[in-house]
Amino acid sequence: MTSSQENKQASSIGIFDSGLGGLTVLKDLATRFPHESFTYLGDIARLPYGNKSPETIKRYGLQILRFLKDANVKALIIACNSASTVFLGQNDFENIPLLNVIEPGSAAALRVSNGEPIAVLGTSATINSHAYEKTLKELNNNQKVIEKACPLFVSLVEEGIVGDPISFLIGERYLKDIRDQKIKTVILGCTHYPILRDDLKQILGDDVKLIESGEVLGERLHELFASGAISRAEKGQRFIRVCTTDITDHFEHLARNLMKPISIGPLERVIL
């Protein structure tokens, strides 16, 4: 590694997800912060996290935070909801600021819900943890919350079955109660779910407010810059590094599609 590369890596923002869904977050943040560099780690070899036990998710998560710290990041973002649930309330990792998606997502939902009930969609791990329900009730004691695990949604997105009779039938099954109760604020508690946005709107109505992780993380990152907790990157040194624990043609293709129009270099394989 040249000293110029070392210098660049010292200034990046680390993002971790179980797979490639977190690239939707990377894309949002890379667009909002055009001079910042990013180091992304997708744990493709061991995805999905959504059906693992909290102990296993924590063990894998700590390995990944350690890897990103060793890559000299200045801030850490857990883009994976299932992983966020096991690091809830932890604001730093060995003195590096740590953001998760649960708290900002909950705050954003409360801002638009006007006291009406809020629905949370997520993996089995996220829903079984009740992390969103607990966080929402901490922020507003009387908030009514409906949680619904949608475990097949991740597989649908990974197989590219979106806007399809199959995704619509599965969506109808999962979302029936939420539609019948006319709930109009829905937290997408998994980074894969924004890709099913059109299916969800078709089922829940065009007036549904879907809360997505990428948008709200941008606000939290802005606060970290504004408070001086982390410093801004210099112009002209930007890089975007996408690392994964496995590489297949399918995932390489999916990664490039998710990041468009931002182009990325070859995926870097990391053995954890």
Add this chain to the structure above:
Amino acid sequence: MTSSQENKQASSIGIFDSGLGGLTVLKDLATRFPHESFTYLGDIARLPYGNKSPETIKRYGLQILRFLKDANVKALIIACNSASTVFLGQNDFENIPLLNVIEPGSAAALRVSNGEPIAVLGTSATINSHAYEKTLKELNNNQKVIEKACPLFVSLVEEGIVGDPISFLIGERYLKDIRDQKIKTVILGCTHYPILRDDLKQILGDDVKLIESGEVLGERLHELFASGAISRAEKGQRFIRVCTTDITDHFEHLARNLMKPISIGPLERVIL
């Protein structure tokens, strides 16, 4: 560990799968060989294998064969089709006989197909490897083979969505060509697929011959006993040990259901 336990473990048959689908194989073998002991390892923490690269599957597979060898097994069975593809043609692991599901499954299909085309259903990793097609053509140069990846089938089984409008719609999508070509010999190239047997018969017709891994592995194991390559267990010392790399209530429940009427003790967690 007591010396009695050591003695028992020295005589067991090791079975490995990416998850719990291989319990269908364990159940078949434990029924067919009522005095034999078994040590099962399901790599639940890192499932599914079906969308991983061959390099990653091989790395994980070697860790698991090593674990089972250290548990003093007398024979090794790779019940996972995706893992079998990367160990194809390897008949032992460090002097312990090694069986996979590809070769016996192919031989069984050829016996019943009467020269007609054979279809193979499997995960993306299994189908992309063309392991079944290569093996079938080695056994019969003129055999016509149609391969079809059915990546959502594993998720359906894991979520218990079987005999359902959703599994039927997904099955219709994957199996349309096979039905239109009136193919009547179909290899179920994934241990999860026998659980979808009724859906598959509804789509492909009651006269379809579905080739399942458990049945054909029993014959190969019988050959190992008959040739003296491995010795039979003594009566009255049987144990069935089910180890997994993660444990959740969902998987514990699924494991007990798949093994019925054979009862198993608590799942043992193994960190790999």
